[in-house]
Amino acid sequence: MGLLERIMSIFKAKAHSVAEKFEDPEEMLNYSFEKQHELINKLRRDISQVITSKKRIEMQRAKLLANVTTLEDQARRSLKANREDLARLALERKSVISLQVKELDKQIEGIEKDQVKLEDAERRLNSKIEEFKVKKETMKAKYSAAEAQVRIKENISGISEEMGDVGMILSRVEEKTDKMQAKAEALDEMLDSGILTDYTKTYEPQDTDIEKELKKVSLNSAVDEELAKLKSELS
Numbered sequence: 001m002g003l004l005e006r007i008m009s010i011f012k013a014k015a016h017s018v019a020e021k022f023e024d025p026e027e028m029l030n031y032s033f034e035k036q037h038e039l040i041n042k043l044r045r046d047i048s049q050v051i052t053s054k055k056r057i058e059m060q061r062a063k064l065l066a067n068v069t070t071l072e073d074q075a076r077r078s079l080k081a082n083r084e085d086l087a088r089l090a091l092e093r094k095s096v097i098s099l100q101v102k103e104l105d106k107q108i109e110g111i112e113k114d115q116v117k118l119e120d121a122e123r124r125l126n127s128k129i130e131e132f133k134v135k136k137e138t139m140k141a142k143y144s145a146a147e148a149q150v151r152i153k154e155n156i157s158g159i160s161e162e163m164g165d166v167g168m169i170l171s172r173v174e175e176k177t178d179k180m181q182a183k184a185e186a187l188d189e190m191l192d193s194g195i196l197t198d199y200t201k202t203y204e205p206q207d208t209d210i211e212k213e214l215k216k217v218s219l220n221s222a223v224d225e226e227l228a229k230l231k232s233e234l235s
Contacts, residue, residue: 025143029136036129043125047118054111061104064097071097 071094078086 026140029140033129033132033136036125036132040122040125040129043118043122047115047122050111050115050118054108054115057104057108057111061101061108064101064104067097068094068101 071090075087075090075094078084078090
């Protein structure tokens with residue numbers, strides 16, 4: 001597993017554990033995007049530290065090479081002065097310093113390899129971040145659209161439920177109205193058949209037996225008077 005793969009696997013593990021704490025997908029995406037930026041910034045700081053370390057070693061190596069040049073000059077001058085002992089001492093120090101230079105060269109080579117790996121990981125991670133940025137905005141747009149659709153459907157569902165209640169109310173009212181109309185028709189039939197008396201009609205008092213007899217007497221009296229009158233005229 002490469003450096004970037006190890007970094008991304010650690011990031012994914014942390015992101016997965018944190019994602020469970022969020023309910024809003026937009027928050028999850030924004031959090032993930034921020035963490036990726038933190039990751040690449042840390043990677044860039046590591047690259048900067050590696051470069052700084054390499055520069056220090058290169059400066060140390062340059063000083064050692066300068067000492068090598070000085071010791072070589074000292075060895076030549078010692079030989080010219082017939083001081084082979086001093087020339088030997090200078091060359092011995094030069095040999096020691098040369099070994100140090102070789103060791104520093106190995107360190108610089110190793111650091112440069114690490115630098116190349118880190119820079120390659122940084123480029124790849126930056127590319128992934130840019131790709132994620134596009135996907136993030138697309139996913140946020142899709143989520144917003146889906147959320148809007150859910151709200152619309154929930155509203156429609158709520159309206160349907162309310163309309164269902166309205167329909168039930170109308171059905172009950174219609175049922176009660178039908179029952180009331182049937183009752184009114186039944187009462188009409190009972191009134192027509194005489195089973196019930198309609199007390200809302202104008203009251204007309206009924207003749208008693210006495211009233212009937214009085215009317216009959218009055219009628220007979222009028223008839224008698226009329227008959228008498230006719231007899232008188234004829235006679």
